[in-house]
Amino acid sequence: MKFVPNEGILGIAPYVGGESSAEGASRIIKLSSNENPFGASPKALTALAADQHLEKYPDGNCTALRAAIAKKFGLEEGRIVCGAGSDEIIGLLCKSYISPKDEVVYATHSFLMYGIYARTCGGVPVEVQENNLTPDLDAMLAAVTPKTKMVFLTNPNNPTGSFNSLSDIKSFRQKLRADILLVLDDAYAEYAQSSDGYENGFVFAKGRDDVVVLRTFSKIYGLAGLRLGYGYCPPDVADVLNRVRSPFNVTSVAQVAGLAALEDDDFIKRSVTHNDEWRTWTQNQLSAMGLKVWQSAGNFLLVTFPSQQQADSCRQFLKSRGIILRQMGAYKLPESLRISIGTGDDMKAACASMREFLTF
């Protein structure tokens, strides 16, 4: 190789997003990326249609957006750092705090980007097996070594849908060395609010200086295409990320849309109600087909088949009909598929095709 990249980079398996096309299918039902089936927040769409000044650089500090987020959730504005998706904040955290050989701990079956960003900095991903597909906080503590620098906890977890209680997270943080940064990834928090026993990371992070909470506009707000997310950080971490990020990392249109989407309480409420209803419906349907369906607090369900071969054949069968589910091999769950909660018609079509496949 003529140009040798930094150590660790060639060990990265490129992230493969949810598929969005299927050859020969006239209609696609995409249930592979946990997107909002209602589309984008209508308030965001209205705001985007208004006159935009694309010739101007965006506000590099996302001033209005951070103020609105702070007001909505009762947070300190100065501790909010916005990014091009929460993805960017994960990257900035690793870039800022992970040196070669530093260890980054997270649950084995959780979001792939933690390991990818850790590796880009020469860090060592330390994956810890879940307990019944729920992040095992005791095992994560046991995996900590003098080299551990950061721990990611996805709550609720993608792709398993499970979550850890705030009291367990509190005691986990207490036992974790003070110089290890705990990052709570709350990408699906809005959907989880209706799950018994779930509390979001803001409740925990307020008044603390040892935890980062990540949020995204890609899921319930329906703005994945615009790339917008943020981290609620300890003040010194916010200061560091603001030094490292690029000066205009969030586009002006993303800021405008995010600001409007934050106000769209009706849309959020409608999305949660729909998700609760169709997640339960889908879970009941798939369980009745004899499949193992894991309890989920997110806008998706993890479905486990008797074998990898059956999971894959089922995925291909649905794909031939334009219904796209997410393959779980990269998440080390090759015998499972993840199905996002789409519209009622989407879920009926997906379940009907699954039933047809299973009765073949």
Ligand SMILES: Cc1ncc(COP(=O)(O)O)c(C=O)c1O
């Ligand atoms: C757990 C989790 N964290 C973060 C992200 C990244 O979201 P964003 O679109 O804000 O980068 C995702 C996206 O699927 C996710 O599932």
